[in-house]
Structure formats: structure tokens, C-alpha cells
Amino acid sequence: MTAQFDVAVIGLGAMGSAAISFLSARGVKAIGIDAHFPAHALSSSHGDSRLIRLGYFEDPSYVPLLQRAYENWRALEARLRADVLTITGVLQIGKPDSKIVSGTRASCELHLLPYEELDRKAMAARFPAFALDEDEIALLDPQGGYLRPEAAVMGYLKLAATDGAILHFGEKVTAIEPDDAGVTISSDVGRYRARKVIVSTGSWIAELVPQLREHANPIRQVVAWYQPRDGFVTQPHRMPAFLRDEGEDGSYFGFPAIGVDGVKIGRHAHFMEPIDPNRPNPPVNDRDTALLDGFIGRRLPAAAGVRVNAVTCRYTMLPSEDFLIDFVPGEPRVVVASPCSGHGFKFTSVVGEILADLAIDGGTPLPISAFSFEEMENFLAPRKIQARG
Ligand SMILES: Cc1cc2nc3c(=O)[nH]c(=O)nc-3n(C[C@H](O)[C@H](O)[C@H](O)COP(=O)(O)OP(=O)(O)OC[C@H]3O[C@@H](n4cnc5c(N)ncnc54)[C@H](O)[C@@H]3O)c2cc1C
Structure with missing residues (x-):
């Protein structure tokens, strides 16, 4: 039988570890899956400071x-x-x-x-x-x-586990398929169902969010x-x-x-x-x-x-060197987080809260309108016209 969760977090680097900690603290049944191990050298969240x-x-x-x-x-x-x-x-x-x-x-x-x-x-x-x-x-x-990036990632994962999150490491997610009732998550190990999914896969983000292929x-x-x-x-x-x-x-x-x-x-x-x-x-x-x-x-x-x-x-x-934190257009069950552009780490602790808000409540009182797909398109629009002209 496929295991069922309220929220699945794909990618447990800085943003995903914070997100699953906030989700679990709010009593949500959450699973986190990472292809590697915490704060690994291929992630963007290591290096002491x-x-x-x-x-x-x-x-x-x-x-x-x-x-x-x-x-x-x-x-x-x-x-x-x-x-x-x-x-x-x-x-x-x-x-x-x-x-x-x-x-x-x-x-x-x-x-x-x-x-x-x-x-x-x-x-x-x-x-x-x-x-x-x-x-x-x-x-x-x-x-x-x-x-301290390593201490932050390990700390958030420790709190998430303490609050009941299920954490899988060394497991790569290969597909996320939303439908009317939830999302099916397939990995190289198994399949899961969740009501919502958060994709926070850092430099791999475009693999699961094709809308970002040309932008991230x-x-x-x-x-x-x-x-x-x-x-x-x-x-x-x-x-x-x-x-x-x-x-x-x-x-x-x-x-x-x-x-x-x-x-x-x-x-x-x-x-x-x-x-x-x-x-x-x-x-x-x-x-x-x-x-x-x-x-x-x-x-x-x-x-x-x-x-x-x-x-x-x-x-x-990202093109504007800002962040992207939004639902995938047309997919209200899929939240995507790409807050890097080389300056995202300091925001990890608030991004985790925002991602939990989006997955649980469908919105957040915190000011994130600048980080939407729409804003990214607005930023790109004049450049596309210029390139055509
Ligand atoms: C050298 C350097 C210096 C920086 N300096 C600063 C700074 O001074 N201040 C600042 O605020 N920010 C800084 N940043 C930016 C900041 O570190 C990043 O914004 C932040 O680490 C991004 O975290 P993340 O969770 O998005 O990505 P990551 O930490 O890379 O996490 C992504 C995770 O997703 C997992 N994953 C990927 N694909 C899959 C899959 N298919 N299935 C399962 N898991 C998957 C990966 O294994 C990884 O663990 C710096 C970045 C670097 C690299």
C-alpha cells in the first residue's frame, strides 16, 4: 500500500529542512526525502559560514x-x-x-x-x-x-524528527504527479501520496519543475x-x-x-x-x-x-537574482522554493515558515509577492521583447 502524508518535502537542504521542521511543529504528517545526506558537499548549504x-x-x-x-x-x-x-x-x-x-x-x-x-x-x-x-x-x-549552515540544516532536521517527521536520505525523487485528490511522488525506492508537495531541490530544481528549465x-x-x-x-x-x-x-x-x-x-x-x-x-x-x-x-x-x-x-x-517561492502555475498542490541567487541562506528560517504556511493554509501573511512566477515573467518580459527587437 502507498504511504499517505499531508505534505511531502523533496530536498532537505537549507530550505527543505526548515520547511519540514515548521510543518512538523504544526502537527502535520510530513515526509522529507533527499537524494543525498544532510549538508552534503554537492548542496548549496555547506562550508562553515x-x-x-x-x-x-x-x-x-x-x-x-x-x-x-x-x-x-x-x-x-x-x-x-x-x-x-x-x-x-x-x-x-x-x-x-x-x-x-x-x-x-x-x-x-x-x-x-x-x-x-x-x-x-x-x-x-x-x-x-x-x-x-x-x-x-x-x-x-x-x-x-x-x-552556521551545517548546524542549521542538522538542527532543523533534528527538530523535525523530534516532532514526528519521517526523513528518508539517499533516495532520489524521479517524478511528482499532481491530480485532483493529491500528489503521487515516485522515487528510485518507492511511491508515496501526499495532499501537498514542496519542491526545494536547490541546483536540481528544474528537474522536477520544468517551468524553471530556462530560468534556474x-x-x-x-x-x-x-x-x-x-x-x-x-x-x-x-x-x-x-x-x-x-x-x-x-x-x-x-x-x-x-x-x-x-x-x-x-x-x-x-x-x-x-x-x-x-x-x-x-x-x-x-x-x-x-x-x-x-x-x-x-x-x-x-x-x-x-x-x-x-x-x-x-x-x-534566477534571472533577477531574486527568489522564487510560489505554487507552480496551475498546480495548487505543488509549492516550489528556489531562494538562492547566492544570497538565500540567511532567509532559511523565514522561508521554512512560509513554505509551511503555503502547504498548510494555501497562503502566508509574510510578504512574498515579489517572489512569484508572475513577477519572474514580468521581469523577463521586457528582456524578451528587446531580444526579439
Ligand atoms: C559558496 C556559497 C556562499 C553563499 N553565501 C551566502 C551568504 O553568505 N549568505 C546567504 O544568505 N546565502 C549565501 N549563499 C546562498 C545559500 O547558501 C543558498 O541560498 C542556500 O543554501 C540554498 O539552499 P537550498 O535548500 O535551496 O538548496 P540545497 O541546500 O542545495 O538543498 C537542495 C537539496 O535537494 C536535494 N535534491 C535535489 N534533487 C533531488 C531529488 N530529485 N530528490 C531528492 N532530493 C533532491 C539535494 O540533495 C539537496 O540536499 C551562498 C551559497 C554558496 C554556494
Whole structure:
């Protein structure tokens, strides 16, 4: 007999693990299925650290969701009795009119968020790990910091299991077939029935949601760790996590020396190289390390000691670099979540709540209208006309 559930969650990375935890906490009979094992190296949710910040340069409309995300991260920690979120402040560095600096300022001013402006001299005195040009400044978001991705994923799965969720690992879902009464989920191991299904399969999302085939693009991302030259000024209480706008050269992010590997850095979207999610991540090469070694030498000289580790990971980019969280058009039983575009992790704790709302209540009071299929089409429409013209 086919096992029956209220909700099936396909993909137990960041978003799926949070979703199944929220579902189970609400007393729903849920099954979660993942092709691999928690926080594995082919997922987008591993690598020690993820930035979280409140003054959001990308768009001020993200701020209310972030405020909820902070509350939910603290609630997760309280239930787990473990640390997931550490506040170090986040520095957003660049020229005053750069996208990161001006966008952060606009976001903070609109939402009355505290921030501090530091010029080159003030930065040298207070945060000497960073080298700034004469015409650069930094905005310090005092509520920023970093999250522990592995602890978050494992923590949410632990709570889900405690609350009665069924969790299957090493099982790949091959088809989801909605009908008038529910959804049939087929995997390489068995078949299940559920009233609703949440698809949160990260870089594989287009395999089960064909509507995203042309829009959700997995790309290669490389990060590297360095043993600092100066272990004093690169400690978390002396070196906040940061984002740095380098104009034409893109933007870089980094973390203080949190663990044994030291300071971690990366360039957002790296070289924008597409990857096949079903193949192993392409190895780190000389071009990758030259880019990151160059940045750390120029911009974080105190951290630029020996490079001790470098890995390839994956972003899943959407056209607008926003998120997609919606029902599949015409399929009110299928919820899809693709909140990556390289900046989704910090929202995991609120996305889990939203996905549970959508699957149980058919809607959510949280503001997600910007993340609909319709908005994605609206974003693409003028570009399609331009391409035709
Ligand atoms: C290097 C790097 C740095 C980043 N930095 C930041 C940051 O500083 N701040 C920030 O907010 N965000 C950041 N992000 C983005 C963030 O990490 C992602 O938004 C987030 O991890 C995406 O989680 P996910 O659950 O969508 O995907 P994943 O964690 O990849 O989970 C998808 C899961 O689905 C499973 N799956 C796939 N197909 C199937 C199938 N058919 N059947 C069953 N299971 C399946 C996979 O095995 C996987 O476990 C970063 C990402 C990377 C890669």
C-alpha cells in the first residue's frame, strides 16, 4: 500500500529542512526525502559560514522578511540550545555611490535601521585587517553576522524528527504527479501520496519543475580559506564579516577567522560559469585561486597568509537574482522554493515558515509577492521583447 502524508518535502537542504521542521511543529504528517545526506558537499548549504545582514542593499523590501528571519533563527537556537547565529557586525565597503554602499544606506534609512559610517582612517584604527582606498568608506551594520549552515540544516532536521517527521536520505525523487485528490511522488525506492508537495531541490530544481528549465541556472562558486598573517586583527571580535563592492570587478564577501582554516573569502557568482548539477563540482583551478589570492593580498593584507583550503560550490541563479517561492502555475498542490541567487541562506528560517504556511493554509501573511512566477515573467518580459527587437 502507498504511504499517505499531508505534505511531502523533496530536498532537505537549507530550505527543505526548515520547511519540514515548521510543518512538523504544526502537527502535520510530513515526509522529507533527499537524494543525498544532510549538508552534503554537492548542496548549496555547506562550508562553515553564511552572511546575515539587516540593511539589505539588494532591495529594502527584503527587510521585513529578514526581521522575521532573525526572530526565527533565535527561536531555532533556543529549541536546540546551540549557537547557529553569531553577531560580528557586517561591513559593507566601497565607494559611497557603489551599489552595495548606497543600497545599504537606502535600506537602513527607509527602515530606520542603525548603521555607522567609517572612512579610511576610522577603519584603519578600528578594523585594521581591511585596506581601503582614499575614496572608499564602510557602513557597519551592527546587527550583521554569520550563520552556521551545517548546524542549521542538522538542527532543523533534528527538530523535525523530534516532532514526528519521517526523513528518508539517499533516495532520489524521479517524478511528482499532481491530480485532483493529491500528489503521487515516485522515487528510485518507492511511491508515496501526499495532499501537498514542496519542491526545494536547490541546483536540481528544474528537474522536477520544468517551468524553471530556462530560468534556474546552477553556476560554479569558489571559496578559499587563508591562515591569517596577523591572527590578532582577524579574530571575529576585531574583524566583522564583510561585503565589498569592487565596481567592474564585482563584489566579494568574507568572514573572520572562525575555525581552524582561518579567513574565508569568495567573489559573488565567481566567473558565472554554468555547471551540470548531476556531475561532480569542477575542481578549483589556477584561475580561481589567482582571483582570490589577488583580492586578499590587496584588500585584506593581514589575512593573506597561506591558502589552506579552496572548494567549489553551487549557486542557483534566477534571472533577477531574486527568489522564487510560489505554487507552480496551475498546480495548487505543488509549492516550489528556489531562494538562492547566492544570497538565500540567511532567509532559511523565514522561508521554512512560509513554505509551511503555503502547504498548510494555501497562503502566508509574510510578504512574498515579489517572489512569484508572475513577477519572474514580468521581469523577463521586457528582456524578451528587446531580444526579439
Ligand atoms: C559558496 C556559497 C556562499 C553563499 N553565501 C551566502 C551568504 O553568505 N549568505 C546567504 O544568505 N546565502 C549565501 N549563499 C546562498 C545559500 O547558501 C543558498 O541560498 C542556500 O543554501 C540554498 O539552499 P537550498 O535548500 O535551496 O538548496 P540545497 O541546500 O542545495 O538543498 C537542495 C537539496 O535537494 C536535494 N535534491 C535535489 N534533487 C533531488 C531529488 N530529485 N530528490 C531528492 N532530493 C533532491 C539535494 O540533495 C539537496 O540536499 C551562498 C551559497 C554558496 C554556494
